[in-house]
Amino acid sequence: MSVFSLLHHLAGNNAQDELFSSDTAIESWLAVERALAIAQGELGVISKEDSDAIVNAATINNIDQDALWVSAKNVGYPILGLVREISRNLPEGPDGRVHYGATTQDIMDSGLALQMARSIALLDKDLGKLGDRLAEQVKLYDTSIMAARTHAQQAVPTTFGATLATLLAQFNRHRERLAQAYPRIAIVSMFGAGGTSAAYGEKSREVRARVADLLDLELTNIPWHVDRDTLAEFGWLCTTITAACARLARNIVDLSRTEIGEVFEPYNPHRGASSTMPQKVNPISSELIIGLSGTAGSLASSLARIQEAGHERAAGEWQIEWQVIPQLAQIASSALQEAFVIVDGMRVDEQRMLANLELDGGLAMAEAQMIQLAEHMGREHAHDLLYAASTTARETKTVLATALIDVAKRQNLEAHIPDALVTAADYLGEAIDIAAEAVRTWHATPPLGHDLAPIDELAHDTHVAISESR
Template sequence: MSIQSRNPFSLLTHLAGDEAQLDIFSADSCIESWLATERALAIAQGEHAVISADDAAAIAAAARIDNIDRDSLWETSKNVGYPILGLVRQISGALPDGPNGRVHYGATTQDIMDTGLALQLARSLAALDWQLGELGDALAVQVEAHAGTVMPGRTHAQQAVPTTFGATLGTLLGQFTRHRERLQQAVPRIAVISLFGAGGTSAALGAKSADVRTRVADLLGLHDTDIPWHVDRDGIAEYGWLCATVAATCAKLARNIVDLSRTEIGEVFEPYNSHRGASSTMPQKVNPISSEAIIGLSQTAGALLSSLSRIQEAGHERSAGEWQIEWQVIPQLGVLAGSALSEALVIVTGMRVDADRMRANLDLDGGLVMAEAQMIQLAEALGRERAHDLLYTAATRARTSHRVLADTLREVAAEAGVAELLPAQLVTADDYLGEAKDIAASAVRGWHSGAAVDEDLPSIPQLARI
């Protein structure tokens, strides 16, 4: 049994793993990305007379995954420490004398692996963007639907002031809008060719090195660069940060759902079908399983992200161990982000909102959630500080005596000799929403005006046409 078929079992991946990212970072996709790079290199060198056109065509025909013995490739890689020497020898082994000596001409292992990685990351970003598009569209529908659904706003886990569920969701939609912008801005920094030879000078690639590099980038749909990045891994670290921060925003949604679905709150719940989130022993349980998965995915992504600061420390013209961190961490981060987005979409498209419970919870502790509103209402006559003191005393009395704030406020005002300054009608939650509805509307407008990453990319196996 090959080591490739004995990857550690991950229950989280089996329950919530994103298929698109798993495909992008699969072993065969990785090999295909290296082969596509070798084909493009040969074609570009043939066009610029670095090698003959016939040799280039022969190499492009031979550099196909059907010619690669995977088990032999990985066995050779274990001995060499890297996979490209074995890959090149298998390609060369499928060629006659002549072109077999022109494979990988002037390139180095990291050129092929980094360019292959850039192909994978470009597709990973496009897939994440597509998921963000689906999630944002679904979230925008919920924001609009609940723009006026009044609920308690909470700070430090306690009721603070009234807001709307649409405004709360709107802040999340704003984050996803910015994530989409970040992905779009990051593509030119991440989907970049690497073709500079052993020491980053392109010496072995010859006088046509820049022309060849530009053509390879064009053939592969990557961005060109004049500066080597063998040990400059800020772009790779940026990709990892994007994955982790997207997952973290999904986790913010998830944590709110977990909290709001608590029995004592009961305002928002995950989708329901028979036995979804069921317990093996407690028949009444409906656990927030998508939210729990997202939190686990996000926490894992955050832990992995910390390792990417180390990859940027690589010295001189080639790393000595820092590069290997990426091999383990980058594919996992892509899968974690895609998986978090998938589960977030499940929540958003099927969430169950109890607007009546939200309204009832405003009165849960005697209307203390209206303390700031009533303070502001009195401040015009009393000044802010005196009004604050009055409401503080009234709120404390309401809390300790389990009474209604409006009643204790009238008592405290009478004791302070300012009862006549109380308005006949104290402000209500519906009167004290501020810009909540506008926030929801603005979030939806911002989402629909945003641009997307170019998602019209051929899959890595489809690059075989090169």
């Protein structure tokens, strides 16, 4: 019986679960074994008849999974049992050509590369869906004035579109990172026991290139059995994508506070309801994302450890990956899907945003008024005047404009105060342009663009001609 995770049960159940399931793991290993047999048959390392027989036998329906996992628990790894399950379905002769020259990690690493390639494609699809909807919201609220907040306090005026635009830009960079990382992560491993490919024979490079072609993986001629930086990169991408979603979630939690009340998650009956307080509408998607991000951060602490593997084979570091890599992929996808729920249906109170700018006596306009006065009296003098006015406004519970005039009179500076003080709408700077630029940049960034076949369909064709070596 698998361990029940409430977090995953509520926020998971997506395509990444299936991609990193036990069946898909087995299918990925079988795809590599089939590709190896096809390559060796085409290149004359084994006979074409033996190659065809191995390919036909290396299907999941021929694998006794109970026996496979019993063997794996005893051996410590699943590939010896897998090879014997394939061989069990072969007559004498071709049964001795299964897994010819390969080592366990060749099969498992190449299989994992197949899974991670598809995981990246799924994450890119999720990012694309989320970014497209977020871009619509950026455009919709590009002129909706609100208070920018620094250190959790009101700072200066901005627009809701501008604050969403920075998040859109971050998601855009993550999409670029996925595309850049893809060829480093979707890479074949076919190097034998010590990484020298000695057991593959004199055609080792040709075999490796053909396997890469058949599996649609990138080719390398340098072993990476203990070079786990690419897996760490994949794990960190998943972690930082989740963290970007958590940034959105944190803002939603803050902005939906009763005392602020500017932005809320989507509403439907009993969504976020309390078992005892009838009035509650809790930000449940945001809470799930924050929980996912905290979990991802903890798992990510192991990504440096997996790179410590020494010599030509890990002695325990490899096993860390088995746990954290699938989980991080699942977490990232879950966070993106919950973020889409928020962005797609979020409720925005533009009137409350404007009203909140008047809180604390409208002190969010202090910098704007300082810059307005600086033209006539210099920045430092204007800063001192507005600082004194802000202090007075707080102490006397008056608005900033009134306090400014009072302080200016006491200091004989009233001549420097213009008849019309700057308004929030006058002091948005590039906010509207920032929103437009983020939307433009998002739409200019192409999707990953990899049309990947299902893993269980890879390397079934035993009669394909030898393609040119990469």
